[in-house]
Amino acid sequence: MKIEPVPVLSPFRGFSAFLWTEVLVQAHENLAMATSMVVQGVLLVFVWILDPALIGVALVGAILFSMFAMGQRVLNEAAYVRIDHKANDLYLAGPLSPEAYFLGMSAGILVVYIAPVVILWVLAIEVVHFSVAVGLLLLALSACVWLFAASVGYVFSTFFRDNRAIWAYSSLFFNVFGVLPPVFYPFGKFPEALRPVVLLMPPSAAAAIVQQAIGATTLTSGQLLLASAGLAVETVAIFVFAIYWARRTVREN
Amino acid sequence: MTEEALRAEQLRKVYTTRGAPPVEALAGVSMVVHRGERVALLGRNGAGKTTFLRIASTLLRPTSGTIEVFGQDVSRTPERVRPYIAVVPQEGKPFFHLTPREQVYTYLRARGISRETAKARTEDALERMGLNDFADRLAITLSGGQRQRTMVATVMATEAPLLFLDEPTIGMDPFARRAVWDSFRTLSTRGSTILLTTHYLDEAEALSHRLYIVEHGRVLQSGTSDDLKRSVGGTLKVSLPGGAALEESFRSFGSVIEGEHLTVIVAPERLGELMDLAVRSKITATVGPVTLEEAFLRVVGRSIDED
Numbered sequence: 362m363k364i365e366p367v368p369v370l371s372p373f374r375g376f377s378a379f380l381w382t383e384v385l386v387q388a389h390e391n392l393a394m395a396t397s398m399v400v401q402g403v404l405l406v407f408v409w410i411l412d413p414a415l416i417g418v419a420l421v422g423a424i425l426f427s428m429f430a431m432g433q434r435v436l437n438e439a440a441y442v443r444i445d446h447k448a449n450d451l452y453l454a455g456p457l458s459p460e461a462y463f464l465g466m467s468a469g470i471l472v473v474y475i476a477p478v479v480i481l482w483v484l485a486i487e488v489v490h491f492s493v494a495v496g497l498l499l500l501a502l503s504a505c506v507w508l509f510a511a512s513v514g515y516v517f518s519t520f521f522r523d524n525r526a527i528w529a530y531s532s533l534f535f536n537v538f539g540v541l542p543p544v545f546y547p548f549g550k551f552p553e554a555l556r557p558v559v560l561l562m563p564p565s566a567a568a569a570i571v572q573q574a575i576g577a578t579t580l581t582s583g584q585l586l587l588a589s590a591g592l593a594v595e596t597v598a599i600f601v602f603a604i605y606w607a608r609r610t611v612r613e614n
Numbered sequence: 615m616t617e618e619a620l621r622a623e624q625l626r627k628v629y630t631t632r633g634a635p636p637v638e639a640l641a642g643v644s645m646v647v648h649r650g651e652r653v654a655l656l657g658r659n660g661a662g663k664t665t666f667l668r669i670a671s672t673l674l675r676p677t678s679g680t681i682e683v684f685g686q687d688v689s690r691t692p693e694r695v696r697p698y699i700a701v702v703p704q705e706g707k708p709f710f711h712l713t714p715r716e717q718v719y720t721y722l723r724a725r726g727i728s729r730e731t732a733k734a735r736t737e738d739a740l741e742r743m744g745l746n747d748f749a750d751r752l753a754i755t756l757s758g759g760q761r762q763r764t765m766v767a768t769v770m771a772t773e774a775p776l777l778f779l780d781e782p783t784i785g786m787d788p789f790a791r792r793a794v795w796d797s798f799r800t801l802s803t804r805g806s807t808i809l810l811t812t813h814y815l816d817e818a819e820a821l822s823h824r825l826y827i828v829e830h831g832r833v834l835q836s837g838t839s840d841d842l843k844r845s846v847g848g849t850l851k852v853s854l855p856g857g858a859a860l861e862e863s864f865r866s867f868g869s870v871i872e873g874e875h876l877t878v879i880v881a882p883e884r885l886g887e888l889m890d891l892a893v894r895s896k897i898t899a900t901v902g903p904v905t906l907e908e909a910f911l912r913v914v915g916r917s918i919d920e921d
Contacts, residue, residue, distance in 0.1 A: 378723035389711035450703035
């Protein structure tokens, strides 16, 4: 057998193939796709009962929350594959790059779980009647929220040695950041003193920006700057860290 | 490129956990594996076999020492080693929500193997592992042995130059184990090098060109299985239930292995004499060839199954 020297390696080698692997894995669990909408569905019903006028805000919030909740799926999947299956060893002790493993898994989950989000988009367009520009803004913010959540999810997945611990912490984390702050309800209803805090949380920052764009909330220029800059900086920083961490954690100490 | 597939020099690994004393899992292991060889690391649970394999396969950092795969430094440039290797992790499982066919094929694609080649190798690996009847069932519905066969098929299909197999046949029935052994032999005749860990003595003997007996993170002995068996001091073993009373007399024929029964290792030329004594003493004697079990017991001082 001739052993050829290793050529220059692309940092994302194997990405599309591993993405497809994850799509197949997730697509075989079609019930999970339906249950991924339970929290959003329940909260939409609550909002509808409490104040039907806020359903547009809640629908936009549900889209952002759905993107954020995909981070929880990345966390659970990455930890499960590593702890229960040890399949990360199978993949990472090979030519597939660690970056492609992290991003392929995250994007595979996105591809499958985006299907129910499309329903929310259709409903939001029907109820809110937003412009193309607002639609594009919502799309960009959704992408930021997803990238942030997937990166956090992957990094956190490496800290655990037991799946049972993850179940408790992951739902706590994603509910505290995604349900409690003003994502499903207007930013203006949140206590004034704590508003800067929620503007630094990516899901509520994104929600506040969209609410401003559809006229459901009025942000000061300082608040808009804080939300936009905070979201951009946090997303880029955690994504870069997740790439570094994916490389770092291939080998245990 | 070197003719050596793997070279380790004085490899040490110390696990440190906060609040617990450090554990030395490898205490200076040196080893050379040549291309095309099948080498087994044989040892009891906790001997350090998996630690060595994980370091060699770029998944664990060593504390000190050096290790190279095809001349590439595993510690410094693991990314240049990974394209050459494939690993069956200990207790690794396929994705439960993939079928064996999907598992093997998508894994090959993720390694950058072309669609046509991946498809052909997938079918070949499924056939060789006897997985055709289950190839389109989700792994979650398969038995433990079938899942393990899927893992082995996945890694075998890579035809990687160096395969690391950590307890590859655990949970398999005897027929499946033999199918796996045949496949490994075929792979090595095609040029792949195989380094496996096992605590099945028959597997180590049947599969490997050379063996390393590992205990407490050290290589205690290495060589072919015949070398190891010869080192016991004879080629025949005589089991003498009820012979303990005459242990001193039997000891004069060769080395004695402590155990449930008195067992004496003898050279064939002294067998007649020993059997005469057994008959005269009205002691039942069973004669058989020395196996790796005796070699292991002599080298390690304990049975491979003993915790």
